[in-house]
Amino acid sequence: MSTILDIAKLAGVAKSTVSRYLNGGSVGEATKKKIEQAIKETGYSPNPFAQSLKAKKTNIIGTIVPRLDSYASSQTLIGIDEQLKKMNYQMLISNTSQNLEREIESIYSFANQKMAGIILLATEITDQHIEAFESVKVPVLLIGQEHEDFHSLIHDDFHAGYAMGRYVLEKGYRKIAYLGVTERDISVGVKRKQGFKKAIQEVADCDVRFYETLFNIPAAQASAKEIIDEFQPAIFVCATDNIALGVLKASYSEGITIPQNLAVTGFGGYDVTGIIHPGITTAKFFYKEAGESAARHIVELVNERNVEKLTVSKFEIIERESVDNLFKRPL
Amino acid sequence: MSTILDIAKLAGVAKSTVSRYLNGGSVGEATKKKIEQAIKETGYSPNPFAQSLKAKKTNIIGTIVPRLDSYASSQTLIGIDEQLKKMNYQMLISNTSQNLEREIESIYSFANQKMAGIILLATEITDQHIEAFESVKVPVLLIGQEHEDFHSLIHDDFHAGYAMGRYVLEKGYRKIAYLGVTERDISVGVKRKQGFKKAIQEVADCDVRFYETLFNIPAAQASAKEIIDEFQPAIFVCATDNIALGVLKASYSEGITIPQNLAVTGFGGYDVTGIIHPGITTAKFFYKEAGESAARHIVELVNERNVEKLTVSKFEIIERESVDNLFKRPL
DNA sequence: CTGAAAGCGCTTACAG
């Protein structure tokens, strides 16, 4: 591996000149040629550690993600990565395996590694997060959760919830089980439900019950079974696609046909909801696009430019076979 | 951010002593105490760039992955990451979006970034790969494909293919469409098929046809439709779970019931094969475990210890509803 | 336009 000194010698100039050439400073035509030649001969490429050591900063965006094996995470990461590459930044992933403590550690570790910025695919913002972000003073962007103290990019959970509520009501459903998650997750646990509630309140004679389950399929399946026994809803409105998949499994094993005997909807727009049969009606979010904007925003922040504090990414209701048309009527 | 010099001053010692303390060299009890105290006060943690600059090497394993949004990739990465963390190494992911050229670039870029080692989740090994690996002289480990020149960790594609063949034959199927992929992918395109062929050859009166399709679901779906029309197989043996999902979709849209009118099997053991209904019978591979061994192996290689050139990870046939029991008979 | 020098934060022989 050759160094800047090798190039300088080969080209017969000082290394400061080579450095200037590399960094777009003013260099004479003749010297430029010689340097270019030397670089080509050796295949030289600067040592990034020496660069970072001087700069006290990298062009790497540290990205903290709760899990690698979810559609939302993957798509978001792909979006971030692609956009960052275009802007000559790199993405470094820290997978925390849904462990909030590891998120905190990652924040400090990223700061120590002189990341230019940090993106957090957030699920829950604790006091420790806030403390960490404030103490490291590295630009930060939250994805998926909103917080007044930090720049955030969220999906439009409230309006998605509202739209889903309207949709279900318009299809004629009135006996509804809303299968949600913990309210510690503001976006998924609170906002979606609030939007949905608003839709419900605009219509008379609804029989709606609210339940809470976990994010994984087996837990959702178990919850669904109980709810079917005790409440016999006409439809499950689930706070995530995975929960909807759990309901589907429960209905298979109970011998209930979807959508004739039970309907179900999700949120997310995960690939699998369109692959399976019946397909699941869902509120699709645009994870990859969100990742791309996030990348653009964090780079703006790194360069100390202005970015709106809160960005809301859009959604779209995708109709599939998991919801029947009971009676179409105006609300 | 404090530096080693700050600590040295605070503790009243030379920075070489602090460095020695940090790196486990011999330091007197009293000095040790003072240094520890100073570190605690300041929250000091060494600048990794300065360390890497000196060491000319990092403790980072560069991992090249063709895509982020596949079950196999995610699980493998999770395995690598977790194991690497335990051994005090870091994983850096380079996503190439299924672009072989980018793989080559990543190899050089990782070498330039002084990665301690490189893991490639391989699909196809070209001459350029070989050239790159040889020229960078960084320890390399291949996952998923085998190559005589490099250390590799593969799944037992051949025997999985054989076992799947036996399984299908034992279930009584004889009119079989094998839906494979390009032979440029040795593991998926060649080995699985070879194993399957061996099983077929051991049994008389088989009517087997071999087809080739792409890795994605829509392509597989289209291929399946054609094959159903022209051959009407009793079963599709698909080279991947995704292809099996394509067959499933084709059969839905053709109004063919699975498994009564058509059976289907996959390879991979993707989560989704167990979530959907009917579940898909598949040869499950152990991606996460494979990732863990890969991590162990690359670290061994980094430390110039001996590692067997080829490691074969196991598999398991998972029976689900997508295959019927035509007639159980000994072969 | 070009070069000599200092310095980024660490580690590693080498003396003592």
Add this chain to the structure above:
DNA sequence: CTGAAAGCGCTTACAG
């Protein structure tokens, strides 16, 4: 056990 010095490969004022 401990410290002074050199050096890893780069960049950045500062002169010229």
